[in-house]
Amino acid sequence: MHENSRRRALPTQRSQPEERRRALAELLQSRAHPSQEQLVAALRERGFAVTQATVSRDLEQLGAVKERQGYSLPPRPSQAGDRLTAIVGEWVRSVAVAGNLLVLKTPPGSAHLVGVALDEAGPPEMVGNICGDDTIFIAVADPGAADLLAQRLRTLLR
Template sequence: MTKNQRQLLITDWLREHQVGSQEELVARLSLAGINATQATVSRDLLELGAVKLKRGGSIRYVMPDQVEPGRAAEKLDRLLAEWVEAIIPAGNLLVLKTPPGSANLVANALDAAGLDEVAGTLAGDDTIFVAIADGTNPYSVAGMLQRRRSGA
């Protein structure tokens, strides 16, 4: 089983079931015949952008698009402040620089926030390309993200 296939299974389980721990995911994977360690599952959850939320009296992992809009914006602001080192306009794109291994987490948060100015993202290891929506000024979007990053 490939990493992508494992992550698709995890995504499906998070959407369909109340999964409260990484150990539970390791057990589910084991029952499906897939050997994975807690560290592997932890990295998968990070790459998928999954977050822990309290819902219905229990704590569980959810996917970024399952987070309420206000929480998604709050998460985006926090991740911009903690992980984005630079925001660089480049034509109709923005280039966001992060520490190695962090780009996917920030890109997922950008996508989940549903900003009208952002058409989509493409993340590598430490770089995110942000496609700007038609008719939107990349410099104004860079400024808006910078303000969110600095908490202004």
């Protein structure tokens, strides 16, 4: 048998969604990946046959968010309060009360990041929120709850 006639094992194509999402989560936890294209390349290196559309769906399924440094996974509940503190401190510019609504202003493109952090932390006064590009409306049960939550959020502003 000639040395050149040895067969090399071809890499197997891995496509099980659960296994692929687990690998994607590991990638997101290891370092920042600023683009979906970089995530596609990293998953292909691990043997997954993926497209950008597949990665996009998996990111949504995992609840990943795109932050300044790249895509990341939402924190575990124990980290949510610390994450909210950091995000509000960095991104929220003002907090105003309008009846049973709070209006938070952020730089353009940042409202969704703050809204996700609010959802994760789940302040007890908050019923829900709606995010635009640079504005977040937070609904609360009554004006007293709005004042209380506004006061708490203002203490986090830098």
